[in-house]
Amino acid sequence: MKxxxxxxxxxxxxxxxxxxxxxxxxxxxxxxxxxxNAGKSSCINLVCNRRRLAFSSRTPGRTQALNLFAVGPDGxxxxxxGFLVDSPGYGFATASPEAKRSWQTLAGEYLRSRVPxxxxxxxxxxxxxxxxxxxxxxxxxxxxxxxxxxxxxADKLGRNVAREALRRVARDPALAGREGPVLxxxxxxxxxxxxxxxxxxVESLLVSTAADWAALAARADPASPLLLAPFSxxxxxxxxxxxx
Ligand code: GDP
Numbered sequence: 001m002k003x004x005x006x007x008x009x010x011x012x013x014x015x016x017x018x019x020x021x022x023x024x025x026x027x028x029x030x031x032x033x034x035x036x037n038a039g040k041s042s043c044i045n046l047v048c049n050r051r052r053l054a055f056s057s058r059t060p061g062r063t064q065a066l067n068l069f070a071v072g073p074d075g076x077x078x079x080x081x082g083f084l085v086d087s088p089g090y091g092f093a094t095a096s097p098e099a100k101r102s103w104q105t106l107a108g109e110y111l112r113s114r115v116p117x118x119x120x121x122x123x124x125x126x127x128x129x130x131x132x133x134x135x136x137x138x139x140x141x142x143x144x145x146x147x148x149x150x151x152x153x154a155d156k157l158g159r160n161v162a163r164e165a166l167r168r169v170a171r172d173p174a175l176a177g178r179e180g181p182v183l184x185x186x187x188x189x190x191x192x193x194x195x196x197x198x199x200x201x202v203e204s205l206l207v208s209t210a211a212d213w214a215a216l217a218a219r220a221d222p223a224s225p226l227l228l229a230p231f232s233x234x235x236x237x238x239x240x241x242x243x244x
Contacts, residue, residue: 002049002199002203003071003072003081003199003203003206004047004048004071004084004199004202004203005048005049005199006072006074007048007053007069007070007084008070009053009068009069010068010069011023011067011068012065012066012067012068013065013066013068014064014065014066014106015106016106016109016110016113016114019068019114022068022083023068023083025079026115027079027080027081027082027116028081028083028116028117028118028205029083029084029085029114029116029117030082030083030117030118030119030120030121030202030205030206031110031111031117031119031120031121032044032054032085032086032087032121033087033107033111033121033122033123034089034090034122034123034134035089035090035091035123035124035125035128035131035134036090036091037089037091038089038123038124038125038128038152039123039125039152039153039187039189040054040086040152041054041055041056041086042056042189043152043189043198044069044084044086046192046195047195047199047202048069048199053069064088064103064106065088065106066085066086066087066088066106066107067085067086068083068084068085068086069083069084069085070082070083071083071084071206081206081207082118082206087106087107087110088106088107090107090137091131091133108140111137111140111141111142112142117145118145118205118206119145119147119148119202119205119231120141120146120147120148121147121148121150121198122134122137122138122147122148122150123150123152124149124150124151124152125152125153126152126153126154126156126157126162126165126186127153127156127157129151129165129168129169130169130172130174130175134174135172135174138174138175138178139174142180143178143179144179144180145180146180146182146183146205146231147175147178147180147181147182147183148183148185148201149169149182149183149184149185150185150187150194150198151165151166151169151184151185151186151187152187152188152189153187153188153190154186154187154188154191154194154224155190155193159223162186163224166184166185166224166226167226169184170226170228175228176228178228181213181228181229181230182227182229183201183217183225183227183228183230183231184226184228185197185220185225186223186224193221194220194224194225196220197220197224197225200216201216204216204232204233205231205233207233209233210233211233212230212231212232213230213231213232214227214230214232
């Protein structure tokens with residue numbers, strides 16, 4: 001079975017200090033982030049092959065929380081391979097200043113300081129491309145950390161226009177200036193564009209024997225993935241984290 005298809009709910013935390021409760025051994029974590037309505041929960045559910053693992057962040061006022069999903073071996077006394085971490089959607093026009101502050105504290109601190117963080121998956125709607133809030137989020141994400149940019153709802157545009165959007169996003173200084181590996185690709189839950197590539201790219205962040213991004217990109221539809229800098233899985237370090 002594919003690794004992400006083993007995903008199951010592990011914990012919900014509203015404070016960073018609670019993270020070690022769900023992941024006491026510091027196993028690698030991959031964070032999923034994006035504006036509300038970008039298609040993050042639809043994407044997580046598709047790549048994990050589950051109908052309702054992640055919930056839509058569309059309801060304003062929903063508690064700002066990080067949801068942890070364990071992947072890999074399951075059972076009493078057995079260590080999972082790592083965790084997918086679903087971060088609250090941002091960018092509600094109607095969000096209260098308090099909700100915005102709470103998002104900045106939780107998501108910002110998580111991205112800035114979380115040692116087991118092995119990589120980040122940023123979801124952006126193809127019709128909006130990168131917004132200032134996405135750039136702010138990227139500025140919190142250590143620049144060496146592997147980054148996958150998933151350009152969602154690719155079915156909304158024609159193939160050539162979608163490709164142009166992909167290339168425009170890749171040129172944005174917020175991405176072009178990063179030091180670590182960056183993979184961008186088109187995605188659609190409707191026609192499954194990128195649905196085979198994404199779980200494998202995430203898996204490579206969690207498993208040292210997985211394929212590297214260059215190999216995955218070579219196997220994928222040549223129109224979609226764009227590799228700004230490749231990522232190769234490495235033997236985990238002492239704290240379980242694999243990023244440089
Ligand atoms: P979230 O707030 O980021 O979790 O976004 P959701 O996953 O709830 O998706 C927001 C809306 O976009 C929903 O109405 C989805 O049905 C729609 N949506 C999500 N992914 C796609 C996609 O790939 N194509 C299209 N056309 N619509 C999508």
